[in-house]
Amino acid sequence: MPASRRSPNVVLVISDEQRADTMPGVRAADVSTPHLEWLAAQGTLFRNAFCPTPICSPARASLLSGLYPHNTGMVANHQERPISDEIHLSPDVQLLADYLQPLGYACAYTGKWHLGTGGDRRGFSDFASRASVYDVDGPEQNDILRFSQQVGVTIGQKLGGHDADPATFDRRINVGTSLLPLAHHPSVIHARAASRFVQQMAETEQPFCLVYSCHEPHPSFVSPRPFDRMYDPADMPLPETRHDNVGPHLLRHRASGGLKSTVDMPLDDDDLRAIWAAYYGAVSYVDHLVGIILATLIETEQWDDTLFIFSSDHGDMMGSHGLLYKGAVLYEELVNIPLLIRAPGGLPAAHQTQRLATHVDLVPTILGWCGASVPGELQGADLRALATGGDEPVHDGIALEYHSNNWRERPAPLRGWRTEEWKYVETIGGDDELYDLRADPLERDNLLDDPAAGDARRQMQAALATWREQTGDPWPEVPVPDRFVVGPRERQRQAGGT
Structure with a gap:
């Protein structure tokens, strides 16, 4: 039954690896996202929202904690045990549910977690959420794997269980069709679990917080039908900078892993169009899940x-x-993320803001709306004024950081400072970057050594240094666990293994 509550319900939907320029009103292609378009008409779209780090686990830890990655302990991707026992959330870090449960909230989480294996969801109830090799200690804990066996669908565990059909999968470009039909796809199962929780809470007077996290549009691009072939590659526009594979970052990504070079692979424009068509299909699939x-x-x-x-x-x-x-770059395509906030009551409608925002702002913002005091240790700002039609900036600039991808266990640390007009990237190798985003939104002209940009460079460096001091960032003394210096394969070789 509907209830009038003092505190609002909270629903947080997190997609995976989705660019900001796939959102309504800003994308280049004609893509079907009716539910996101409806949401944008109901609330506020933040055009300059950023993740604090462009890697899954540390970004998710910051989003749910209100802290920067170097303060959460999760500075690289958490992978299946026993590989990454040293990469984990610090035990004293509180997540969103830890703050809301004492206020009387029922807190549920369904979908990709990627913050540690096992069943502990840090204050959240576990609703069929263990579906990825990064979330479980073994196949016996994989809820989706067990479900697929019950319904007679044979799948593996890779990427949450939605392995590609070998008959359709092009491994070179990571594009294909899921083995699972739509009704049995992990992200649909999780969305339905979220839906059941919402239905259950309608029969109570208790406010709730629901976090739903899908795997899409993360590669591999293997959506279930009809989303796998929804768009014609021939209709896909391509990035203007696709041939700009030059500069120090190319060497950096080759050393650190994660990123792939289209030159090294190699890929041509037809390959990229096929990838974009599959990616946009996955974005439309995300929209379908939101609609549930x-x-x-x-x-x-x-x-x-x-x-x-x-x-x-x-x-x-x-x-x-x-x-x-x-991986180890801080380009807009990687760090600019979708952020759409619909306030309780729905006002204002169809609003957009260019003001800066970051993942670290979400916990303080949610707590403010729920009537909670915001703990002083949180490092974000309250976005409620911007989300309800205001225009006063809450940030002069926001910080970006990168430690390691963790896939190849080679750190390539970066720090960045992004204002509404400039971006500065600092490295330990001396190949720093400075971009005038108003004149050069595609970040092609590095002005680091341009005398005319000297004042901007010094201001950005000073702002970044102040942030480092305020947040306890150890840069440039970057802590690197032993496992980053000598990876498990190398340890095995040293021990006489193969």
Whole structure:
């Protein structure tokens, strides 16, 4: 039954590796996202929202904690045990549910977690959320794997269980069709679990917080039908910078892993069009998943009482600057993320803001809306004024950091400072970067050594240094666990293994 509550419900939807320029009103291609378009008409779209780091696990830790990665302990991707026992959330870090449960909230999490294996969800109830090799200690804990066996669908565990059909999969470009039909796909199962939770809460007077995290549009691009072939590659526009595969970052990504070079692979324009068509299909699939939850909120008459937030952990290069995937660069394509906030009551409608925002702002913002005091140790700002029609900036600049991808266990540390006009990137190798984003939004002209940009460079360096001091960032003394210096394969070789 609908209830009038003092505190709003909170629904946070997190997609995976979705670029900001896939959102309504800003994308280059004609893509079907009716639910996201409806949400944008109901709330505020933040055009300059950023992840603090462009890697899954540390970005998610910051989003749910309100802290920068170097303060959470999660500075690289958490992978299946026993590989990454040294990469974990610090035990004293509180997540969103830890703050909301004492206020009387029922807190549920469904979908990709990627913050540690096992069943501990740090204050959240576990609703069929263990679906990835990064979330479990073994196949016996994989809820989706067990479900697929019950319904007679044979799948593996890679990327949450939605392995590609070998008959359709092009391994070179990571494009294909899921083995699973739509009804049995992990992200649909998780969305339905989220929907059931919303239905259950409609029968109570208790406010709730629901986090739903899907795997899409993360590569591999293997959406279930009909999303796998929804778009014609011939219709796909390509990044203007796709042939810009030059500069120090090319050597950096080759050393650190994660990113792929379109030159090294190699890929041509037809390959990129096929990748973009599959990626946009996955974006439309994300929209479908959002619609499942929206429909239940509306049907149970809880929509008016709900704070709804849509975001993603980070972007993907998708051929921009001659790169694919994610890693040791801080380009806009990777760090600019979708952020759509629909305030309880729905005002203002169809608003957009160019003011800066970051993942670290979301926990303070949610706590403010829920009537909680915001702990002083949180490092973000309250976005409520911007989300309800205001225009006063809450940040003069926001920080970016990168430690390691963790896939190849080679750190390539970066720090960055991004204002509304400039971006500065600092490295330990001396190949720093400075971009005038108003004149050069594609980040092609590094002005670091340009005398005319000297004042801007010094201001950005000073602001970044101040942030480092305020947040306890150990840069440039970057802590590197032993496992980064000597990886498990090298340890095995040293021990006489193969």
